[in-house]
Structures are given as C-alpha cells and as structure tokens.
Amino acid sequence: MTTSHVSPTHRIVSAAWRIGVAMLALAAGLVVLMLILPAGPDPSAPRALAMRISGGLTLTALALGVTTFLVYQADHKNPADIGLGSARDGWRLALWGALVWLVPSAATFAVLALVGASISVTVPAPELAQTVLLLLLAVLLAEAIPEEVVFRGYVTTVLGTVTRGWWVITIQAVLFTLFAGLLRQHWDPMDLSLFLAMGIGFGYLRMITGSVWMPIGFHTAFQTGSQLVLTHDAVEFAGGQTASMLALGAVPFAVAAITISTTGLPRFARPRRAPHDG
Numbered sequence: 001m002t003t004s005h006v007s008p009t010h011r012i013v014s015a016a017w018r019i020g021v022a023m024l025a026l027a028a029g030l031v032v033l034m035l036i037l038p039a040g041p042d043p044s045a046p047r048a049l050a051m052r053i054s055g056g057l058t059l060t061a062l063a064l065g066v067t068t069f070l071v072y073q074a075d076h077k078n079p080a081d082i083g084l085g086s087a088r089d090g091w092r093l094a095l096w097g098a099l100v101w102l103v104p105s106a107a108t109f110a111v112l113a114l115v116g117a118s119i120s121v122t123v124p125a126p127e128l129a130q131t132v133l134l135l136l137l138a139v140l141l142a143e144a145i146p147e148e149v150v151f152r153g154y155v156t157t158v159l160g161t162v163t164r165g166w167w168v169i170t171i172q173a174v175l176f177t178l179f180a181g182l183l184r185q186h187w188d189p190m191d192l193s194l195f196l197a198m199g200i201g202f203g204y205l206r207m208i209t210g211s212v213w214m215p216i217g218f219h220t221a222f223q224t225g226s227q228l229v230l231t232h233d234a235v236e237f238a239g240g241q242t243a244s245m246l247a248l249g250a251v252p253f254a255v256a257a258i259t260i261s262t263t264g265l266p267r268f269a270r271p272r273r274a275p276h277d278g
Helices: 008-036 046-073 087-114 125-159 165-184 189-209 213-231 241-263
Strands: 119-121 235-237
Touching: 008 046, 008 125, 008 165, 046 125, 087 119, 087 213, 087 241, 125 165, 125 189, 125 213, 165 189, 189 213, 189 241, 213 235, 213 241
Parallel strands: none
Antiparallel strands: 119 235
C-alpha cells in the first residue's frame, strides 16, 4: 500500500491519533495498577513482588492487545511489522540484549570495587536468588514488555510514516520522557534526562536490530539491576549515585551502542527465518 498521495498534514494527524490511543491505553493501565497496587514499605517482600508480577501480566496483555488491534485495524499490518517477531526467535535476541547490559555493568562494578566502591550482598543466597527472580519477572511484565511494545514497537513504527532515522528515535524518546513525567507527576531535570537517555538508547537498539526483543532484554536487565542496587536492601553499594549510574547506565548503554553498531548480532541471536534487511 502506498501513501505517497496522502498529504503530510493528513499523515501527521493520522499518526498522532494512533500514537495517542496506544499511549493513553498504557497510561490508563499503569494508573489503575498504581491505585490497586500501591507501593509497600518493603519492595523486596515476596508478596509485593508477586503482586507486581500479577499486575504486570494484566498490563502486558493490555499493551499487546491494544497494539495488535491498532496494527491490524488502523495500520493494516501485522505484529512483525512493528518489531514483534516470533517469540521463539525473540527470546534469544532478548537474552543477548540482557547480556549486553549485564557484562559491562558487572565489569564496571568490579573496577569500582578495586577503588573502594564495593558492592555487597546483605541477605542469604537463597533469599537473594528469590528476590532477583521475582524482581526480574516484575520488571519484565510490568515495565519492559508493555513499554517497549508501545514505544519502541508501535510508536516508533507509526513515527516512521512521517519521518525517518534519528528523528524517529528522538521523538519517541521525548514522548517516552513526557509520558514518564506525567505519570510520576515529577519533573526533576535529572530524572527526565535519565528517561530521555533511556528512550534514545532503547530506540537505537530497536532501529539497529529492527526488533523490540533486544530492547526488551536490555530494558529488563537494566531496570532489574538498577532497582536491585538502588531500592532493595538485598544489595548494598558503597559508592555514590554518580558511580552507581556510571555502572548501571552510562557504561552499559555506550557499550551496547558500540557493540551492536560495529559487530551486529551474534549467530545465536539472529532469527532463524530473518527477512532480508538490506
């Protein structure tokens, strides 16, 4: 289907309402979950994490349902066109995304430990393993999948009908930042700059790989590690906020961008029936 005969104004209006529907649906789901499942005093409590997981299942279903409906009914495409290829292939790409975050982050924490900013575990190993597993599932279902499907999947694809390249990445990152600010009702410039950097980083991974699966894996690893270090008592970091953000954010994001740009995807992460990417 060609859209060359459609005026730019019409294409912008069409893109705006479709993006608006997807974002409003996700926002409504998040608001309802925040009202039903308010944050408790102990974010590491198994019950609190289990509640986040159950809410995340609903939110993921909502995001997938709304975007799938829009893709078929408004865009006349299929989920693969927004970067949602087969889960059978996608899990490997998601795993690679997680590893691309985990390895440089762990290496940075190791270097920081050598200069006195060590990271230590404050709970028994079984409790740490339980916390990490439950937190990972909570982040995956309540944050990574719904946010990546909507922003790096659907929003990015729709923006591609009115602009190209880095404009797509930048605009979706700005929308992601505004979305976070409105939901949190908190407009601290440092927080907003973090969301903007996240949106650009995740968007770049989506552009390079053509899939939302790698951003899902990277997002899950990044937020699981960040929440574990910064908000859970199971892990204690002796360094300050700058050092933690260096290890959690700046270094892994930079390494990921360089790695994917220069080496592409390893063989195990490539889709078995990958379309020709030209």
